[in-house]
Amino acid sequence: MADLSSAAETQASRRRWLLLAPALFILVFAAAGPLLITLVYSFLTPGDYGGVEWQASWQAWFNVVMERDIFDDTLGWSDAHLSIFWRSVKLSLMTTVLCLFFGFPTAYFIATRPKKQRDLWMLLIIIPFWTNLLIRTFAVVELIRAEGTVNTLLIWLGIIDTPIQMLFTEFSILLGMVYVYLPLMVLPLYASMERLDFSLVEAGYDLYATRLKVLRRVILPLVKPGVIAGSILVFVPSLGAYVTPRVMGGGNQLMIGNLIELQFGQGRNWPLGAALSITLLAIVMVALMAYVRAAGNQEPHRV
Amino acid sequence: MVFAQVSGDVEKTITGGTLKVATAISVRNLRKVYPGQPPVVALADASIDIKDNEFFTLLGPSGCGKTTLLRMIAGFEHPTAGSLTMHGENLLELPPYKRPVNTVFQSYALFPHLTVAQNISFGLEMLGKPKAEIGRTVDEMMALVKMTEMADRQTGQISGGQQQRVALARALAPKPRVLLLDEPLSALDFKLRKDMQLELKRLQMETGITFVFVTHDQEEALTMSDRIAVMNAGEIRQIGNPRQIYDQPAERFVADFIGDTNFLPAELIETAGQTATIRLSSGKQIAARAAESGSQKGKVTLAVRPEHASIGPEAEGLLAGTLGEVVYFGTDTHYHVALEDGTGFVVRQQNRPDATAQFSSGDRVGVHFAPGIGQVLKD
Numbered sequence: 112m113a114d115l116s117s118a119a120e121t122q123a124s125r126r127r128w129l130l131l132a133p134a135l136f137i138l139v140f141a142a143a144g145p146l147l148i149t150l151v152y153s154f155l156t157p158g159d160y161g162g163v164e165w166q167a168s169w170q171a172w173f174n175v176v177m178e179r180d181i182f183d184d185t186l187g188w189s190d191a192h193l194s195i196f197w198r199s200v201k202l203s204l205m206t207t208v209l210c211l212f213f214g215f216p217t218a219y220f221i222a223t224r225p226k227k228q229r230d231l232w233m234l235l236i237i238i239p240f241w242t243n244l245l246i247r248t249f250a251v252v253e254l255i256r257a258e259g260t261v262n263t264l265l266i267w268l269g270i271i272d273t274p275i276q277m278l279f280t281e282f283s284i285l286l287g288m289v290y291v292y293l294p295l296m297v298l299p300l301y302a303s304m305e306r307l308d309f310s311l312v313e314a315g316y317d318l319y320a321t322r323l324k325v326l327r328r329v330i331l332p333l334v335k336p337g338v339i340a341g342s343i344l345v346f347v348p349s350l351g352a353y354v355t356p357r358v359m360g361g362g363n364q365l366m367i368g369n370l371i372e373l374q375f376g377q378g379r380n381w382p383l384g385a386a387l388s389i390t391l392l393a394i395v396m397v398a399l400m401a402y403v404r405a406a407g408n409q410e411p412h413r414v
Numbered sequence: 415m416v417f418a419q420v421s422g423d424v425e426k427t428i429t430g431g432t433l434k435v436a437t438a439i440s441v442r443n444l445r446k447v448y449p450g451q452p453p454v455v456a457l458a459d460a461s462i463d464i465k466d467n468e469f470f471t472l473l474g475p476s477g478c479g480k481t482t483l484l485r486m487i488a489g490f491e492h493p494t495a496g497s498l499t500m501h502g503e504n505l506l507e508l509p510p511y512k513r514p515v516n517t518v519f520q521s522y523a524l525f526p527h528l529t530v531a532q533n534i535s536f537g538l539e540m541l542g543k544p545k546a547e548i549g550r551t552v553d554e555m556m557a558l559v560k561m562t563e564m565a566d567r568q569t570g571q572i573s574g575g576q577q578q579r580v581a582l583a584r585a586l587a588p589k590p591r592v593l594l595l596d597e598p599l600s601a602l603d604f605k606l607r608k609d610m611q612l613e614l615k616r617l618q619m620e621t622g623i624t625f626v627f628v629t630h631d632q633e634e635a636l637t638m639s640d641r642i643a644v645m646n647a648g649e650i651r652q653i654g655n656p657r658q659i660y661d662q663p664a665e666r667f668v669a670d671f672i673g674d675t676n677f678l679p680a681e682l683i684e685t686a687g688q689t690a691t692i693r694l695s696s697g698k699q700i701a702a703r704a705a706e707s708g709s710q711k712g713k714v715t716l717a718v719r720p721e722h723a724s725i726g727p728e729a730e731g732l733l734a735g736t737l738g739e740v741v742y743f744g745t746d747t748h749y750h751v752a753l754e755d756g757t758g759f760v761v762r763q764q765n766r767p768d769a770t771a772q773f774s775s776g777d778r779v780g781v782h783f784a785p786g787i788g789q790v791l792k793d
């Protein structure tokens with residue numbers, strides 16, 4: 112009797128594992144596995160022609176923020192890395208804020224159109240999103256390069272004599288990223304605004320709230336989930352952006368993504384690349400936790 | 415002593431007589447047309463004077479323009495033409511947040527991110543009232559609608575009836591000169607609706623605020639209102655107090671929409687003031703009420719309420735017919751009679767324990783009603 116029931120139990124548990132197998136496969140080989148490999152690599156010694164030597168070392172982690180002077184061997188902060196980290200965080204935050212600034216009115220506009228028109232407006236937002244990232248980025252390059260549309264137009268209008276240098280600056284990276292990530296802000300914002308009961312907006316007006324107060328006291332608190340989702344969706348890929356800073360920054364305005372690529376490519380320092388990747392992951396996690404906690408704790412306030 | 419008292423009363427009557435009731439809201443030829451092919455006339459040249467401290471009801475079927483009119487008073491819709499003033503002040507120039515009116519929305523529209531107390535204080539905060547006054551008014555309002563214990567609940571955690579009361583308190587808290595109510599009871603169940611009708615009437619009496627109430631429920635309109643405007647297809651068809659609306663409907667639509675009515679073909683023989691003499695299809699003549707405007711002689715329709723008629727033996731009736739269905743309703747019984755001229759007629763008789771004369775389906779019966787009880791309608 113006891114053997115029989117334990118045999119049935121074994122069979123049941125075997126079936127459970129079988130059903131879990133696809134999910135486990137993805138988790139192990141597509142998420143945890145690669146991450147683990149990266150983590151292990153970050154503690155190894157770089158190989159001469161790329162790859163790694165199986166020799167434990169803290170050097171890569173040390174090099175993330177510190178460097179040893181090549182002449183007098185003194186320890187110092189790695190200014191190059193720190194400035195790249197700072198630029199990445201700064202540009203990602205600015206991208207998020209600008210996407211919110213442009214995305215919020217856009218989403219509100221679409222959500223307040225008649226139902227039949229909304230799909231068309233959303234399609235206009237989504238079409239660029241379906242277009243290849245490189246093509247979209249080069250389209251922006253075409254607009255702002257020295258002989259590009261904007262400069263040509265300004266010279267033709269007589270506003271400027273010589274082309275303005277817009278490409279290969281932090282401005283051009285910012286412009287590119289805002290353009291590329293704007294749909295990621297508009298979509299969740301629109302989703303939360305479409306569900307917004309507009310009689311609440313009318314109730315706000317009815318109770319003596321001006322337009323600005325209705326926005327601040329009624330609309331914003333109610334679409335907060337959309338704002339949070341949109342900000343995360345924009346901030347996270349911005350921080351790890353590779354293509355946009357590469358094309359728009361022209362190689363001298365690096366972001367973390369470019370720095371990591373450099374270590375795995377020309378730099379031939381895989382452990383440092385791995386350590387930088389883990390650092391990027393850590394920054395994203397910390398930023399997310401801080402943001403979600405700040406947004407979640409905000410009590411509905413009473414003036 | 416007695417003398418003084420009498421003179422005091424006289425004085426009161428005199429002042430009462432000279433004291434003119436001010437007009438709170440004056441609606442003049444207000445018109446709303448939505449563009450389209452063809453354009454939709456939501457409201458066609460409506461004119462109403464709503465008095466101070468009045469419980470005024472806009473009554474009509476859905477799509478009659480009553481909500482459009484209410485939303486124009488609130489400021490959410492702008493009229494195509496016409497004027498709208500409150501105590502002589504032009505309302506149309508003011509955005510909704512500057513109009514001294516508040517609305518109780520059909521869906522209540524309570525702010526889901528705020529508590530009950532925060533919802534009630536919202537309007538007061540926006541008006542920039544001092545904190546102490548806000549606290550006092552909110553407590554007062556919560557006591558008024560009996561929601562004091564629920565102050566810190568989220569609006570999603572309270573029942574429909576409670577939400578309704580919070581919506582009322584929120585709209586009353588800023589002490590508006592006029593309170594607009596857009597079918598506020600339609601989402602409540604029958605029992606709760608009955609309670610809230612009385613509650614609303616009580617609140618209106620206690621606060622002395624003018625209520626403009628929109629409903630499609632004729633019974634609700636009759637029980638609560640001081641005056642009713644009956645609307646249909648964007649037009650105001652009749653304005654009057656509940657008794658006038660029910661007993662002296664101006665036209666067929668009003669008679670049909672408010673309560674149940676029998677319509678009888680008849681012939682107008684003569685009118686003297688508001689009394690008309692008419693001839694029924696059976697040839698018998700009877701007195702009836704007529705609208706003030708001198709009715710044309712000839713074919714008219716006579717409206718008779720089912721409860722104003724009675725059935726009896728064929729010989730005693732004004733009209734004869736065959737009894738069809740007899741429907742028992744508990745408090746009363748409905749007798750469906752097929753008259754000889756082909757029209758149907760319903761008689762509603764109260765059930766009494768001592769009732770003896772019973773008729774059953776298929777009997778020949780007579781229908782009777784008193785002189786002066788029918789209303790002559792312009793067709």
